[in-house]
Amino acid sequence: MAGLIKREDIDEVRQRTDIKEVVDGYVTLKGAGLGSFKGLCPFHDERSPSFTVRPQVGRYHCFGCGEDGDAISFVQKMDHSSFHEAVEKLAARIGYELRYEDGGTGPSREEVGKRQRLLDAHKIADEFFRAQLLTPGAAEGRNFLDGRGFDRSAAEHFGVGYAPQGWDGLLKHLRGRGFTDAELKLTGMFSAGGPGNQQRIYDRFRGRLIWPIRDIAGDTIGFGARKLFEDDQGPKYLNTPETTLYKKSQVLYGIDLAKRNIAKERQLVVVEGYTDVMACHLAGVATAVATCGTAFGTEHIKVARRLLSDDGSGGEVIFTFDGDAAGQKAALRAFEEDQRFQAQTYVAVEPSGADPCDLRQLKGDSAVRDLISSRKPLFEFAIKASLRRHNLDTVEGRVAALREAAPVVAQIRDSAARPGYTRELAGWLGMPIEEVSRFVGGAAKRAAAGGSGEQSTTATAPPSSSPVFHRPDPRDPVAGMERQALEVALQDPAVLGGVSWERFEASHFATPAYSAVHAAIRATGLAHAADPVAWVEQIRQEVPEPLRSLVSELAVTPLPASTPEAMQRYCRDILARLFELQITRIKADKMGQLQRLDAGANPEEFQRLNRELMQLEMERRALRSDG
Template sequence: MGISKLTTDKVKERVDIVEVVGDYVPLKKKGQNMWACCPFHNEKSPSFSISPAKQIYKCFGCGKAGDPIQFVMDIEGIGFTEAIRHLAGKYGIEVEEDQERTPEQDQAQSERESLYIALGFARDFFVKNLQTEEGKSIGLSYFKERGFTPGIIEKFDLGFALDGWDHLLKAAKSAGFQEEILLKAGLILQKEGDPSRVYDRFRGRVTFTIHNIGGKPIGFGARILTKDKNQPKYINSPETAVYHKSDVLYGMYQAKKAIREKDNCYLVEGYTDVVSLHLSGIENVVASSGTSLTDGQIKLIKRFTDQVTVLYDGDSAGIKASLRGIDLLLEGGLNVKAVVFPNGEDPDSYSRKVGSQAFQDYLQSNAKDFIGFKIGLFKDEFTRNPIRKAEVIREVIQSIGKIPDPIIRSVYAKEAATLLEVEEDVIHAELNKSFIKNQKNQFNAPPEPYEEQQTGFEEFLPTEEKSSFAEILKVQEREMVRLLMNYGWEKLDQEGLHLCDYLLAETEELEFTTPVYTKILLTYRQILRRGEVPTVEFFIRQKDDEMRQEIIDLITPRHEVSTYWHDKHQIFINTETDNLSLTGFKTILRLKRRLVQKMMEEAKQKIKSAENEKEGDAKIEELQLIYFELKKVQLEIDKELGIVIG
């Protein structure tokens, strides 16, 4: 069933962009805006801007932009209706359903929403199973043996899948779920050779609910409690439309707040490790769920912190096999530490063995940066074998080379030289060789498309010889539309003339060459004719993605002048708003100048064609006259703009 317009309007009125984005990434105030490293792509310095005044976000790196609703849609990968429901839940707004929708329309809900509903039903079903006789004697008994409290069981939505072929299937079908949705959600399986026979995927196992970052169930992990060698210890949900293993970390929903507050993320391997650390009072912990680390998981951690501490079981062979994960973390721009537990122990067993306080003390006192950890791991080997030492040096240098920050690289190179007892110059020489090799590979790769950065000042534009008239015109058209959107309703004089009146009047007979600006101007004029005010909010909420993205780009400044210049140092900077009349006048002149230049170029081409085709002196003289008249117009405009041409 759809959401009523009243609910949608309440959400739009109540939401705050800073609060919404702040749930996912740490924000820092700079000037009037908030800034963060973009959650949608990997970057070292913040280019993700959040405007509290305009209630929009804009990334100057990847181009993502929108309002709070669009942010939730982008970050969660959900539709508009789901985003409204998510925000309504966050702000305690009662969701009113659209009563005008028919049962047929209700049945036609999106597949993603149906999957979320089915997975939520399965989560509740598994949790309730813990109260059955079988669930109490097997599932609940297992959790109690591990020391899991009722609060922890509820916090992580732990449950139990009854030992039978179709307990969940029958319950779900009775509740109105179709087999097709249950199959797509990964909750049931089809028998090989007989697709008509279906049965539960999870049977006779304790279940661990996997949540997305917003708290919705998206999959399950399930552990068998018997010693059946024919059955795997753990089975997991398959990839679905809502569950992508490479982008998910178990426990991130429960941990994200603590990770942000502690500015550190503990990374473990299994579900029970995460739950046990929460029991020990450590909530900033997530698990890769037994899979190799992926770029998506690393980016997920980086949304909340730059510090990660990897917890390793006391098994040196297993540690050495998983060292590639450290290199991936370093490459992702994270600062990495590691803790190794005593031989035969893992985070789960050791936390239960020593108790909460001793466990926390152990983590604090045994955390080593990745250089000390990696060298210490191989120290016994290279002490006895000089050749092995050379190999370890190269491996350590390879790891240091993954670090994107040159200052941090230099610090680790110095530490590595000390620990390995080699000259620091040797480390740097090997690092340089590695960089030269990487650069050669990059030069051989196909070049990336160049994306021009608009400065907003004509003086810094490319020369006409290097840029086409279409590109130059686009810049001036963009500048005119930017002024219109940012200051259109500012008054220019005592008579009540608005900047939008002047700009629209001066461009009424001009034909814009950039389609998106043509579309924006057409929409702006149509709204004015209806007697309404064309607000920025109206454009941002348009369904036209191209127009909405362009408007956000136009109203989001990349740089701000620090308030310290004026308040502390008494340095005064002229801005475009000091004299909007002059700003608008010069903007229109620059636009017309480019149009005149375009017409002059067209006249020159026609003269050349006429000469080649021998159309006669009269025709050529006519075209030359047009060219020189246009030249006069350009010189008049140049004079007004103060442009001097030798």
């Protein structure tokens, strides 16, 4: 069982990972000064690039929306993965074997290598199937897509392919790319037949239309295949069986394409099949996903909640089901899982029973959008479904319906919505509101007494004692000077060596936010500056939480220098100006003391202050001369 990853290993992964290489997989970056790169922010819509990456300090910062972090947090946000998963992914990327606390284990280097081989095989198979869709033998597959309103560009966008008829088309292709039969057996793309030890493997998917099933990071981990020919004795849809990569209880088809829209719009639409996902996305409902041959369950909900930022502050999950009995049964299964969501749950059922793919063909894209917008609360759907099982024309039927529906109403978390549904139920049954309320209240008490035993973990948070920092005024010349000095200190700490560090430590920062960052740099100490990535991260941990984004911003702001020599001159000049500012401040203090002093009464003190003022002026002139 995996345990907590050792802290030193996390630091090692952070230090060894080239953040530019990681970000390059998602964002097109261009040079933005010495050691800095810029691109369009992946976290908000923008036309001018404000997303800045500085590999030397291992951080990124968007000057448009304020998002910031290191390589680990970038992978977390882009792939919507946990911290643990992001560290493991980056460790695998650099070939670093992680260690775990308390005897826990993680994937060994050998296991990571095997997983990568499986991913490579799926990637090559994906490319093979897509190429096959363009061959003469795939005419039936192209006709299927065309008949459902999907043109070539749609097929390419969703990666749809074709598995040729025959027994070894894919097998020969992958063997030719260096994969052994032992490796191929683990992919789920092949079946085995023959007596005992003489079993041979052959293509699992033959003469079928193929959809690649990808994980949230976009890696192909399995396939779904649709029957095209009457002589195919297999099921209508055939999916990859369970493998080390493909766990159907955790997989959502289309999640790789929908994840950003789900996170942005805080909406998840669950449909039933591959073509329904395609239809929804092409119609403008780009938050649609589908399960792969299984009900929407607990593991799917974990993925959904992470994408939705399901913390009770908003978001919606919309289930679309066929209007037939099976569709209603699926909706009620979804209702049973509703309590796991903080987001509001809805159901959208087309009265005619058409699924999104059929609906798009018959009535166009707008009809698909209208179906989603016509959603009804899942509670309402579940209550009405329970009522339909009883004869409401009789007293006995109405009482039986009330007994079944009352526990459903009692489950409604929203205390403001529960009385409303109680009144609705009374109206649907034609019964007095008092009687229905009594039944609902009784059901709620029974659930509380003998329910799951779970206790609410919601508590009133104590008032925050964190100091409030205001954004420094960019027009303030002193604040501007202090900001430039901190940018230099964070990005090129080597320039602080020797006497410069003592002067920097003794410097006074007048701007509260910059003063806090300066204090964190002093507390961290120059000894840690040999590793710029760790240096910046330690300083981030030292400042109050509201200022951590500011530290990232200062650490990645491009400095105005195009060569290492120019950079060195710029950094020295900025520090000289900072130290000159400090000398000017100290001189003003001493001048004040001198003016208040009675020279006749205390001549020694008068002479001492004059000598110190002369020494400070010499230091100031030397700094200016060096600059």
